Amino acid sequence: MTAAGTTANGALSFPPGFTWGTATAAYQIEGAADADGRGLSIWDTFSRMPGKIRRGDTGDVACDAYHRYPEDIALMSALGLQAYRFSISWPRIQPGGSGLVNQRGLDYYRALLDELAANGIDAAVTLYHWDLPQELQDRGGWAVRSTAERFADYARLVAEQLGDRVSRWITLNEPQVSADHGYRTGEHAPGLRDNVIAVQATHNLLLAHGLSAQALRSVTPHTPVGITLDMHPVRIAAGTQPGIVEAARLATDAELNGLFLDPLLYGRYPLHARAALVPGPELIADGDFATIRQPLDFLGINYYSPVFLRAGNPDDLRRNEEPARCELPGVVEYRPAELERTPMGWLVDPEGLYDLLVQVSDAAPGLPLYITENGCAAEDYVDPDGDVKDVERVSYLHQHLDAAARAIKAGVNLAGYYVWSLLDNFEWGWGYQRRFGIVYVDFETQRRIPKASARFYSEIVRANAVPPYSEVDA
């Protein structure tokens, strides 16, 4: 069981050995889109479709991390960071998603892993952060089961070639977003808008997790294997009796969280989710749930913001209300006016993180949890002193780390935290119009400038403790 306490100066301390890192993803930072035999991914295709990405931005150059990784690792090292979560681009390893292996892609990641090791930084490797090889999409993408099998082949290959240098495997990043944004709403690659396909993708992504976990374990049996889910605490707005919206809370939680968490933990789809979202028996082969429910060594949680519910009329919406996605009568989703919002429009709610950690910990007692992403966009700019004083991000991180420390104190087995993100980068549909880094990137020159939040985070990492939020800022 982990332990956290209070230090002599009142700071909330994290347990010894707590992992501190930052996170990135291949398509968002690497650039070098046609270097060294890389194949096309669905994001290369999607970002070229008119109107899909702000200002027509693409990941062609991004942060040019493919060439600049030594500088980025030196920055992490100077900040005292111990861990780096990055993703491997499948089309760099297998340009067509199956068969042919691109040695130069493997060489690149081997060099990156060696550089991390030389700096004493542990590698948490995500195998899939949304950049499906385009050739596999042309054959159906996540709508077809064979993609899950190809993913397991790729996972095995990566484990065989690079596994000796990896501290922790994360099979998939946010499969809920892959299925929903990629295939249902179309706001992400491949940009399809078809619920039937999104439901197929839901099941095949889960299957891909299970099959790849088996493959990874067969090659690197001692390396922890987990998955990263985007999780959304469902909270009840002040003034609404919880009982009135309880059915909606269960349904919303099932849809946003349970659809992926329940098969992983319990080997079944959640009871309360809308039927239209749940894979039916025609998609589920014998043994699928046993495959999906591989023992997890840890669970990665990405937390940004919650969903609030309150009693209301979806046909007569009030300010800050939206129809509830669960479609139950008498309830609406609501954005409390008193909570801040980031430039993404996302509510800032550290208590949501606390509640979420306690909820997941209750659902999976003792399972090590990692916050594999947390952070915020801000309107960052370089001031006349050449500095980026991102006070909003300092405050956001401070509040969320305070919540994380309190959750540990309450018994949650939280083992590490990765800020999203090390660098400003290609923020999917927003292109370069949203900055999430603790390091500023001047995309004209590729100059990196650590922001105030990088200095703040570095102090916390070195102290392994966070000053209580209220004492400093109340």
Ligand code: FCB
């Ligand atoms: C998450 C993604 C990550 C980044 C952040 C802001 O959903 O995993 O790549 O875009 O949001």
